[in-house]
Amino acid sequence: MARRQTVGAATRAEVIERWGNRCWLGLPGCTGAGEEDDHIVPWSHRGRDSVQNLRRACKRCNASRQDRVLSGYGAVMHAVIGPPSADLYGAVEPLIGRDAVTVVHADFMHALRPEVPEEEQTAAVRSAAATAWDAAYRRLSREREPVDVWLFRALPVSHAHPHMLDEWIALDYDIHVVDPGAASVFDAVAGDPAAEAVARRWYGLHVTQQIVDARLAERHRRLVELGLRTQATAAARYTW
Ligand SMILES: [Zn+2]
Structure with missing residues (x-):
């Protein structure tokens, strides 16, 4: 994926000053190091090079996130x-x-072979449905x-x-x-x-x-520190 590096030194310094230089994502394999500028709203979604929209991320997380949105910043x-x-x-x-x-594995199997009950679907149909599920997830997890x-x-x-x-x-x-x-x-x-x-x-x-x-809840506390969630939404969120 083409990546732009236009963040100015002053903006980067302010991002580090305000939000720290530890990787904000913490995805599997995270090294923790603030190595790159990551856009919260991806620049492919017209996210800006602003202090509000930038946090530091490690190279691995920045690459493996692949423009998936933080829930609520888009989808x-x-x-x-x-x-x-x-x-x-x-x-x-x-x-x-x-x-x-709604993204449901059984719905994809049904679309491919409608007359056959779920438990009788073949390995090929199960596998094709799993591939369709992954593709739908990849696309929708990036939705702006x-x-x-x-x-x-x-x-x-x-x-x-x-x-x-x-x-x-x-x-x-x-x-x-x-x-x-x-x-x-x-x-x-x-x-x-x-x-x-x-x-x-x-x-x-x-x-x-x-x-x-x-x-x-632990992740939420970190997102509050990073200025990406508020305490109020944390309270509302866990009432269900
Ligand atoms: Zn990381």
Whole structure:
């Protein structure tokens, strides 16, 4: 990706003075060092070279962010995760606005092969749907309009993003964990080897809403320090 380096020395010095010279992103593999100027609203979205819009980032984070927005600076990003058989959509349905965009793996499978029930889809269809899911995520995670995007998937990992959950937390996504409990999940997926394998991987990740909320709260404190969130939104955010 073409990158512009037009930030003046005085602006950079003020950014470091106000927001510090530690990497603001903290994505997986972050070195912590303030090596580059990162635009909060990406310059491809017409973000300005202003002290308000610039923070320091390490090279790895700046490259791996790839213009994905900090949730709310453009798209408002929601993610709903849970093991197979969990009713991900049902758990958040009242929160999903009419104009929201929903990204659901099963919907892509259905679009490709509508007559076949989910558990009978072939490996090729599952894989094509996963590729479509990734492409939709890549595009929507960069959206400059304030649209609500709801991502639904079982595991918060993908081939392209092995640390997807960490990335979502760094970019302050609204994350919902829907877990009906291992006993009922393994009961529901018995006889479906693909779903059983996903369920085993899910429980190997040890993801709970409590753990995610604690990490988001910590991230939020850092974003407040960086001038990117206010205390008020922090309070409003955790009332649900
Ligand atoms: Zn970093």
